[in-house]
Amino acid sequence: MYSRESTLKDGTRVILRPLEDEDLENLFRFFARIPRSDILIFKDDVGRLETIESWFTNPVYKKVFQLVALKEDEIIAKGTLHKEGLYWQHAAEIKLIVDPDYRGRGLGSQMFKTLLVEGLKHSFEKIIVRFTPDNKSFTRMLDHFGFKPEAVLNCYVSCEETGEHKDLIIASYNLEDWKGRFEFYSLAHNGK
Numbered sequence: 167m168y169s170r171e172s173t174l175k176d177g178t179r180v181i182l183r184p185l186e187d188e189d190l191e192n193l194f195r196f197f198a199r200i201p202r203s204d205i206l207i208f209k210d211d212v213g214r215l216e217t218i219e220s221w222f223t224n225p226v227y228k229k230v231f232q233l234v235a236l237k238e239d240e241i242i243a244k245g246t247l248h249k250e251g252l253y254w255q256h257a258a259e260i261k262l263i264v265d266p267d268y269r270g271r272g273l274g275s276q277m278f279k280t281l282l283v284e285g286l287k288h289s290f291e292k293i294i295v296r297f298t299p300d301n302k303s304f305t306r307m308l309d310h311f312g313f314k315p316e317a318v319l320n321c322y323v324s325c326e327e328t329g330e331h332k333d334l335i336i337a338s339y340n341l342e343d344w345k346g347r348f349e350f351y352s353l354a355h356n357g358k
């Protein structure tokens with residue numbers, strides 16, 4: 167994927183491009199702006215920002231593709247297609263975070279779609295996602311694409327600030343279905 171400009175629902179123009187090595191400090195600033203409650207499922211040890219940052223930047227972790235959105239050179243969203251903890255060749259997971267100031271403008275959906283396209287390019291068959299049931303916008307996004315919840319781990323996620331426990335939902339999606347939908351629409355629009 168190359169760098170491309172995109173316009174959000176409110177007219178804000180952003181750049182979407184793969185993460186680069188020199189983005190490290192920018193990425194660090196980005197994570198510092200994200201409330202901890204939003205990154206509960208990204209790493210158990212959310213008390214240490216270094217741990218989170220290391221997950222995203224350390225090559226030991228099996229990341230397939232890392233996408234960032236920038237507004238005036240500042241990272242405002244980060245998405246990852248990765249295979250960490252997934253041992254089957256055909257499966258990958260998507261993780262996504264948008265800066266709270268830029269949410270609700272369609273950026274998350276655009277990034278999610280770009281990550282799904284990358285999944286297709288890498289010939290993955292299954293994409294999985296993990297989230298908590300109170301995540302309304304992510305749930306809505308997944309509904310649009312047709313992800314189906316497949317498992318619920320009861321009280322699996324714990325919030326260090328409130329001590330609250332939340333369920334963790336695992337949903338998956340068959341990329342072949344999506345490819346089929348793409349082909350159908352392109353045929354319909356090309357009138358062939």
Ligand SMILES: CC(C)(COP(=O)(O)OP(=O)(O)OC[C@H]1O[C@@H](n2cnc3c(N)ncnc32)[C@H](O)[C@@H]1OP(=O)(O)O)[C@@H](O)C(=O)NCCC(=O)NCCS
Pocket residue numbers: 204205260261262263264265268269270271272273274275276296297301302303304306307310
């Ligand atoms: C989940 C997240 C990525 C969504 O990003 P976003 O840029 O706000 O997403 P969008 O603007 O594309 O919105 C997605 C859908 O949710 C809807 N939505 C946005 N905010 C909402 C809210 N507070 N309540 C209900 N629906 C909401 C949008 O209208 C949109 O639906 P539509 O296409 O039918 O209009 C973002 O909230 C986030 O970073 N959360 C913290 C990290 C996280 O939970 N990641 C997901 C698990 S890996």
